[in-house]
Amino acid sequence: MSNDVRIRPAEGGLKGRLTLPGDKSISHRVGFFGALSSEGITAENFSSGADCASTLRCLELAGCLVERIGDKVRVRRGMNPGEIKAPLDAGNSGTTARLLCGLLAGTPGVFAVITGDESLRKRPMGRVVSPLRTLGARIDGPGGGAYLPLSIRGGCLSGGTFELPMASAQVKTALILAGLNAHGSVTVVEPAKSRDHSERLLRHIGVPLRQEDNRITVYPCSDLPGCSIRVPGDFSSAAFWITGALIVPGSDIVLENVGINPTRTGFLECLKKMGASIEIEEKESAGGEPVGNIRVRYSELEGIEVEKDAIPTMIDELPLLALIATQAHGVTKITHAEELRVKESDRISSMAKGLRALGADVEELEDGFFITGPTPLGGGCVESSKDHRIAMTFSIAALAAQDEIIVKDAQCVGISYPEFFDHLSMLSEGVKDLEYKR
Ligand SMILES: O=C(O)C1=C[C@@H](OP(=O)(O)O)[C@@H](O)[C@H](O)C1
């Protein structure tokens, strides 16, 4: 059975209204903060992706109580599991692996081994392991704890202050989780602001924390208050349709109830500077997170230079910005994005290779790309590198291409967005013969 997908150019553009599945980052946090609450956190519209399913499975093995009713999930603190015999398999999910380190390091009596798939076992873990060790955590693994699998023996943690070398919401959240279990306060300072879903959720449930610019302090809290929230639609999933609508002539779409937290929407700010027709109708916020409807219409775009501090606010959308840049007039410069090299694939290399194979003008840099447009995209066969965001980005490229594109190993879209190909068929009537074998 083939896992490749063949997609035809969209005729007449993308049209219609779509509601997105729940945000992946917020859903992970429902699980991890719920794990520290005896009342628990209940979330409607919990992410349907495989990554959040990995989080829930690992938390169950770690003794948490997890209930699933349709798209509703409730997670609460359970019994301390002591030594956990089965490895905690984070699958493809960096967020799961790193947040587990933060959660378990401060749980006395726990012993666990955290592992992941082939891609995750290559991703850097030293960024969480070394600050957690400074707090007193006992963690070991290959390369002195640089990679999975990691073994963790939980114990009493002290407080501390950390200046992170990179903006990373995963490292920040791992340290927040450790800090809630520690015996002193934990302060994290980032070089630029990363997504702040953890801070918003904690504030929403009434946990005291101090926040000034890129500096956050959390205090020990033996039992977090509980809450019920509705998870907003995932902005990073919405970004695929925003891209499709901007680059396929004739498009006009509305994306409903999308999370528009400003630490996630740097992509929209860039697109507006490029000349994109994007209108946002703000709605009531949900669980401390702003939500809105986003209308996007096909637009003629100009190249831009992306500012350094904007990079963390659009880190998962940069492959899409690279695709958009191939259709914009002039040069688009994306730099300071070296973090892309340590995602599910090396996203700088995956995008540069794939876009060039379709005929785009792309200069690959160590920390990003220079892309000159507009260039027509031809058809062909493109590798997804088994990376969900790359598979979906090239599926969107196919909608704007001159001939059909085969995206290899496209089943990986299920990591964050299992409904992706169904939604593609809903928005684009032109794509009648989408071939996708699961
Ligand atoms: O905290 C999170 O939920 C995430 C943080 C980002 O990673 P980094 O923390 O490595 O920047 C992002 O790329 C990832 O998709 C999800």
Ligand SMILES: C=C(OP(=O)(O)O)C(=O)O
């Ligand atoms: C980088 C991503 O996720 P994670 O780090 O959790 O694997 C992503 O979803 O693009």
